[in-house]
Amino acid sequence: MKFITIDKKNWTKGIDKSRGTYRLFGPVKDKNWCMIKELDGDILPDMEYNESVMSAKSVLFPQSETILNTSLNESVEDHHIMKRAKNDYTARAVLGIRPYDAKAIQLVKMNFDTKEYKDPYWCDAYEATTFVGMAITKPGPFDFSTSVDSGPFCEEGLDILLADLDDSFIAKILTPKGESFAAACGFDSTIDDKESQALFDILRKEAEKNINCRVETDKLKEKNLLDLHGASFWDDLAFSCINCGTCTYVCPTCWCFDIQDEAKLKESSRFRNWDTCMSPLFTRHATGHNPRGVKVQRVRQRFMHKLKYFLDKYDQGIMCVGCGRCVKSCPVNIDIREVCHTMNTYEKKD
Amino acid sequence: MENPYMPYPVRIDDIEIATEDKSLKTFKFVFLNEGDEEKFAYHAGQFAELSIPGVGEIPIGIASSPVEKGFVKFTVFKTGVVTSHLHNMKVGDIMGLRGPLGNWYPWDKLENKNVVIIGGGFAFTTLRSSIIYMLDPANRSKFKNIDVVYGARSPGMLLYRDELFEWEKRNDINMHITVDSTDDPSWKYHTGFVPQIVEQNAPKADQDTYAIICGPPIMIKFTQPSLTQLGYKPHQIIMSLENRMKCGIGMCGRCNIGKELVCKDGPVFTLDEINQTPKEY
Numbered sequence: 308m309k310f311i312t313i314d315k316k317n318w319t320k321g322i323d324k325s326r327g328t329y330r331l332f333g334p335v336k337d338k339n340w341c342m343i344k345e346l347d348g349d350i351l352p353d354m355e356y357n358e359s360v361m362s363a364k365s366v367l368f369p370q371s372e373t374i375l376n377t378s379l380n381e382s383v384e385d386h387h388i389m390k391r392a393k394n395d396y397t398a399r400a401v402l403g404i405r406p407y408d409a410k411a412i413q414l415v416k417m418n419f420d421t422k423e424y425k426d427p428y429w430c431d432a433y434e435a436t437t438f439v440g441m442a443i444t445k446p447g448p449f450d451f452s453t454s455v456d457s458g459p460f461c462e463e464g465l466d467i468l469l470a471d472l473d474d475s476f477i478a479k480i481l482t483p484k485g486e487s488f489a490a491a492c493g494f495d496s497t498i499d500d501k502e503s504q505a506l507f508d509i510l511r512k513e514a515e516k517n518i519n520c521r522v523e524t525d526k527l528k529e530k531n532l533l534d535l536h537g538a539s540f541w542d543d544l545a546f547s548c549i550n551c552g553t554c555t556y557v558c559p560t561c562w563c564f565d566i567q568d569e570a571k572l573k574e575s576s577r578f579r580n581w582d583t584c585m586s587p588l589f590t591r592h593a594t595g596h597n598p599r600g601v602k603v604q605r606v607r608q609r610f611m612h613k614l615k616y617f618l619d620k621y622d623q624g625i626m627c628v629g630c631g632r633c634v635k636s637c638p639v640n641i642d643i644r645e646v647c648h649t650m651n652t653y654e655k656k657d
Numbered sequence: 658m659e660n661p662y663m664p665y666p667v668r669i670d671d672i673e674i675a676t677e678d679k680s681l682k683t684f685k686f687v688f689l690n691e692g693d694e695e696k697f698a699y700h701a702g703q704f705a706e707l708s709i710p711g712v713g714e715i716p717i718g719i720a721s722s723p724v725e726k727g728f729v730k731f732t733v734f735k736t737g738v739v740t741s742h743l744h745n746m747k748v749g750d751i752m753g754l755r756g757p758l759g760n761w762y763p764w765d766k767l768e769n770k771n772v773v774i775i776g777g778g779f780a781f782t783t784l785r786s787s788i789i790y791m792l793d794p795a796n797r798s799k800f801k802n803i804d805v806v807y808g809a810r811s812p813g814m815l816l817y818r819d820e821l822f823e824w825e826k827r828n829d830i831n832m833h834i835t836v837d838s839t840d841d842p843s844w845k846y847h848t849g850f851v852p853q854i855v856e857q858n859a860p861k862a863d864q865d866t867y868a869i870i871c872g873p874p875i876m877i878k879f880t881q882p883s884l885t886q887l888g889y890k891p892h893q894i895i896m897s898l899e900n901r902m903k904c905g906i907g908m909c910g911r912c913n914i915g916k917e918l919v920c921k922d923g924p925v926f927t928l929d930e931i932n933q934t935p936k937e938y
Contacts, residue, residue, distance in 0.1 A: 374662050377710045387710050387751035388666040388689070423921070424661045424906040532915055536935045563910030566662075566903045568713045575711030577662075582909070589911050590901050590937075593737040596874070598900060598914075598937040608913075608937075616916035 310503035311489060312496050313469075313476040319351060321492035325400065328491045329437070332366045333402035334359050343401070352402040354471070358447050362408045362559030362630065363401050364415065367432040373578045374428055374566075380573035392576065394428065400437040400488055407450075407457040407628040409438050409464035411559030414628070417621055418562050437488045440465040444510060446518045449631025451644055453515055454522040457628045460511035470510055477503055522644045524625055526651045527618055534655045535615055536607065544646060545606035547639040552583035554633035554641070555609065560626045563589070584608050610646050661906045664708035664753025665693040667729075672748055675732050677813025681779050682744055683720065683732045686754060697757060699723055700764065701786040702897065702925050705756030706905050707731060707743065715739045716902045716920070718871075719757065720782035722789035724796070729754065732782045732816060758905040759924045762787055762869055762895060770865050771802040775880055777851045777872030778809055781816045783897060784871050788824065797829060804859055808835040808851040808876075812844060833858040852879040855887075862888035871897045874938075881928070894928035898938045914938050 313321065325331065333352030335344045341356040343363045373392040380386055412433070419429035443450070443459035452458050462468055466485030469476045478494065480486050489495065555561040565582040568575060582589060585605050591597040599605050617626035627643060634642050671685040684707075688694045699705075699719055706714040715737070721730035735744045746752070762783075772791065776784040784807070791800050805824070809815045815834065825832040825846075835847035835854045847854050851872065860866060868884055870877055877896060884894055900912035900919040907921030915934035917923065 375710075379711050387753075389664055389708070389710055389753055391660055391663065418908055418910075421907070424908070425659075426908055427660045427662075533933070533935065536915070562908070564903070564908075566714065566909065568709075568711050570711030577710070577714075579909075582911070584910065592899070592901055593740070604937070611915075611935075612910075612913070616913070620916045 308500070309480050310498050310500055311478050311480065311494055312498045313478055313494050315474055315476065317494075318354075318476070321494050322351065322402070323349065324493050325488065325491040328398055329488065330395070330397060330399040331402060332363070332399060343404075346402070354403050354441060354469075356403070357445065358405070358630075358632075360632075360636075361557055362411060362632070363404045364408070364411065364559050364562075366399070366401050367412065367429055367436060368415070368562065368564075368581075371578055371580045372428060373576045376574065376576040378573055379570060379575050383573075389577065391427070394431075396431045396435045398437070399432075399435050400439055402439045403441040403469075404438050404465070405443060405630070406440050406459060406461040406463075406465065406468070407452045407630045408559045409440050410457040410461055411628045411630070412438070413464040414560050414617075414623070414626055415562050417623065437466045437484045438464060439467045439485070439488060440469065442468055442470045442507075442510065442514070444471060444514050446514060447631065447635075448519075449635045450518055450629060451520040451522050451631060452629035453518050454520070455524065455627050455629040456624050458511070459514035459518070460507060470507060477506065479503070479507065520644060522629070522647050523651050524614070524647060527614055527625065527647075530615070530650065530653060531655070532611075532615055532619060535650055535653060536611060538653055538655070540649050540653070541603050541607045544641070544649070545603040548585075548602060548606050548641055549639060550585040550587075550602055550605060551638060552585040553636045553638065554643075555583040555585060556581060557632040557636050559628060559630060559632070560613070584612070606641075610643070610650070613643070614647055614650055662755070662904070664706065664714075664755040665697060666690060666751060667754045669746060669748050669750045669752070670728060672746075675816050676779075677811070681732055681734050681816065683730055684743070685721075685728050685730050687728050688754075689751070694727070697729065697754070699757035700761035701790040702761030702783050703757040703759050704783070704905075704924060705729075705731070705754055705758055707733070707739070708753030708755050709739060709742055709746075710753065712742045713739045714755065714903075715743075716758070716905055718780075718783040718786075718897070720785050722786045722793075724790055724793040732779065734779050755905065759920055760922070762897075762925055764790075767867055768799045769801060770867050771804075771860060771863075772800055773804045773806070773859050773866065773868040775806045775851060775855055775859070775868060775870045775872070777807070777876040778814070779816060780871040780873060780897075781807055784869065785817050785820070787869065788830070792824070792827075792830060801865065802831065802860065803829070804831045804833065806833040806835070806851060806855050806859060808837070808847075808849075808854060810837045812836050812839055812841060850879070851876050852883045855880055856883040859884070859887060862890070862893060867893045867895060869895045869897075891929040891932055892927050896926055896928060896931065897924045898926060898931075899924065900938050
């Protein structure tokens with residue numbers, strides 16, 4: 308671990324220099340929004356952005372990704388025998404990823420990188436990626452990251468953490484991957500560790516002070532899973548939901564996907580797409596039977612998965628990093644903070 | 658890194674119409690590459706994804722038994738896009754097979770126990786696999802009494818009829834074959850629904866007896882009380898569940914019942930375990 312300082316005058320030059328070895332991704336203005344995109348050509352990341360509509364999960368887990376393909380032409384050798392799609396896993400870096408989004412990638416990792424199976428597409432992308440975080444100095448009104456083991460300066464999952472000092476960045480280099488990226492940019496002005504850490508601590512405390520929302524999750528673990536599942540509050544809670552699925556797409560920790568095949572002429576490919584537990588098709592059997600055919604069952608599934616199943620299964624906290632995107636984007640104002648509070652304080656009435 | 662999405666290439670070696678209404682066919686596959694059969698080593702009760710390039714994948718219970726070598730078999734009901742396509746495929750066609758997936762019936766725990774197998778309709782595939790496995794000369798002595806209750810709508814809808822009638826003649830397995838109804842005067846087996854036949858014919862539970870159930874939800878629902886009446890405790894009732902699946906390896910997120918994933922933590926659960934989860938299957 309070490310600190311370096313980066314004069315903003317040298318930022319562009321350094322970033323451009325790294326393009327020789329890294330594919331770059333980062334926040335880019337898109338109409339009225341900010342999106343995380345590949346920084347093709349000479350596009351620069353917008354390091355002043357407040358929040359991006361979508362998280363950076365797509366850098367490792369694209370909305371649509373080809374996983375296998377093969378020829379259906381019987382005159383071709385190896386026809387109908389599937390091969391892994393050729394995807395690009397050269398080194399890439401995400402610039403300006405928010406600390407809670409980097410933490411979210413660590414939670415998603417528990418799903419894709421397991422003892423029994425490793426998802427090679429996600430794992431290879433993860434291996435290839437350097438996460439250059441941008442600390443949050445002005446948290447948005449929906450940010451409750453400090454309630455869920457993250458926060459504006461959380462280092463979990465990051466290789467570098469940057470803090471903005473108006474005319475320069477201070478970069479805390481956290482891992483060898485971070486060191487390599489800084490070297491590729493030519494950023495090498497080291498500064499005193501103790502002083503820099505003290506400055507980081509001051510900035511962190513300032514930022515944390517601006518997060519006004521606190522969500523308690525402490526009692527979720529001890530609640531009985533079936534009691535919560537059978538609780539009467541779900542009907543009220545799900546009443547306004549229109550099952551649009553926005554919450555699942557903007558969520559940095561939602562990882563559910565669908566697998567589909569496609570054939571064009573004699574070439575076929577199998578790909579996976581983001582899916583959503585809000586859709587009735589998500590669980591509908593071929594017979595028509597649907598274990599979560601009713602809206603309230605799907606809304607309950609989403610919150611139970613995030614706030615109870617995940618917690619019980621991994622014992623690593625809840626599956627939420629407090630970014631607040633789902634709260635901000637929900638067209639009918641369903642608020643995970645309220646749901647969490649309802650679940651955390653639920654007492655079964657006999 | 659092993660790619661768990663990569664199917665083994667297989668060739669369709671044989672296709673057999675399995676029921677009188679032709680809605681089920683049994684497909685026999687052989688592996689194209691030497692060594693893949695060993696890699697596909699499976700236990701009775703597991704499933705696999707049948708993978709048709711350009712069409713899709715479907716999770717299907719393995720109907721062949723680990724003691725049958727040189728091929729794998731699946732009996733498939735024609736119902737959706739992939740199964741309909743499969744029903745139109747022919748011997749010699751190349752496709753993929755991904756697995757084996759999921760857990761299996763708890764064969765270690767069932768050693769030195771009486772086993773009652775209860776199946777209905779076309780959910781008899783992994784049960785066939787299990788019976789062949791238990792009746793294998795190398796395995797039969799590991800189990801005490803074996804009872805099988807198997808029912809279908811009509812005689813022509815019973816799967817694996819030749820084998821059923823062969824087993825019926827043996828004295829190391831008690832078969833209780835039933836049909837909902839039949840106008841065939843020569844039908845010499847039971848008539849009636851599975852739960853009723855279970856109640857009348859299945860052995861009463863003692864601590865050394867376990868029941869394995871696989872069937873449509875309605876059959877499972879009505880068989881449970883019959884077993885309870887016979888004294889079976891929830892931990893002695895072993896069930897195989899189905900849910901919509903895609904990945905089969907616990908990642909895509911749709912087949913969960915509570916925190917358990919049917920594809921990876923199941924499909925085999927005891928009723929005891931199922932009672933701890935929401936009934937989302």
